[in-house]
Amino acid sequence: DTVLTQSPALAVSPGERVSISCRASEGVHSYMHWYQQKPGQQPKFLIYEASNLASGVPARFSGSGSGTDFTLTIDPVEADDTATYFCQQSWNDPRTFGGGTKLELK
Amino acid sequence: QVKLLQSGAALVKPGASVKMSCKASGYTFTDYWVSWVKQSHGKSLEWIGEIYPNSGTPNFNEKFKGKATLTVDKSTSTAYLELSRLTSEDSAIYYCTRKYNAGPGFAYWGQGTLVTVSS
Numbered sequence: 360d361t362v363l364t365q366s367p368a369l370a371v372s373p374g375e376r377v378s379i380s381c382r383a384s385e386g387v388h389s390y391m392h393w394y395q396q397k398p399g400q401q402p403k404f405l406i407y408e409a410s411n412l413a414s415g416v417p418a419r420f421s422g423s424g425s426g427t428d429f430t431l432t433i434d435p436v437e438a439d440d441t442a443t444y445f446c447q448q449s450w451n452d453p454r455t456f457g458g459g460t461k462l463e464l465k
Numbered sequence: 466q467v468k469l470l471q472s473g474a475a476l477v478k479p480g481a482s483v484k485m486s487c488k489a490s491g492y493t494f495t496d497y498w499v500s501w502v503k504q505s506h507g508k509s510l511e512w513i514g515e516i517y518p519n520s521g522t523p524n525f526n527e528k529f530k531g532k533a534t535l536t537v538d539k540s541t542s543t544a545y546l547e548l549s550r551l552t553s554e555d556s557a558i559y560y561c562t563r564k565y566n567a568g569p570g571f572a573y574w575g576q577g578t579l580v581t582v583s584s
Contacts, residue, residue, distance in 0.1 A: 401560055401575065404572045408568050445510060453527065
């Protein structure tokens with residue numbers, strides 16, 4: 360299976376820029392997607408195919424990368440962005456998710 | 466708008482089976498694959514498999530073959546996930562999802578069904 364590795368946690372101050380990384384154990388072309396999950400809620404779809412913003416998602420969120428290295432960027436970070444962020448690939452079978460990065464605000 | 470409404474929480478005994486539902490609305494049910502995702506407590510997400518409602522064709526993560534059964538009822542726009550021979554490792558939240566209109570990725574999620582396996 361394709362393993363997606365994310366840093367466990369990050370802490371940033373509101374108004375700053377934050378980059379959340381996701382590294383794949385094998386190439387996934389641009390088939391990387393990002394989700395935000397708040398406690399007690401289902402994941403929310405943010406980015407598809409590495410860099411495309413899902414409908415209704417604020418332009419503060421952006422994505423980049425291809426192959427094995429991907430980044431989700433939030434700029435500027437707002438208090439409401441406190442959540443866990445997951446990456447997910449759909450190029451290789453089975454689809455897999457990263458372990459999640461917990462974003463905390465200082 | 467697209468909605469996926471899942472059945473309520475279940476408390477089941479080890480060795481038993483559980484069947485949960487996901488009722489779709491706001492789109493043509495037979496046009497999109499429905500996937501199921503497992504989230505163990507405090508952990509990440511695992512893709513279980515998917516089913517195409519128009520044909521009933523399922524695809525599974527090898528890990529869940531023999532554990533999970535996927536079915537649909539087109540007349541009620543409902544997808545089902547059944548888990549068999551339950552152990553404590555099956556205690557988790559299970560989500561049904563649907564892909565995005567414009568591309569891959571799971572754009573729509575049900576609210577989740579909590580399954581607790583305990584004697």
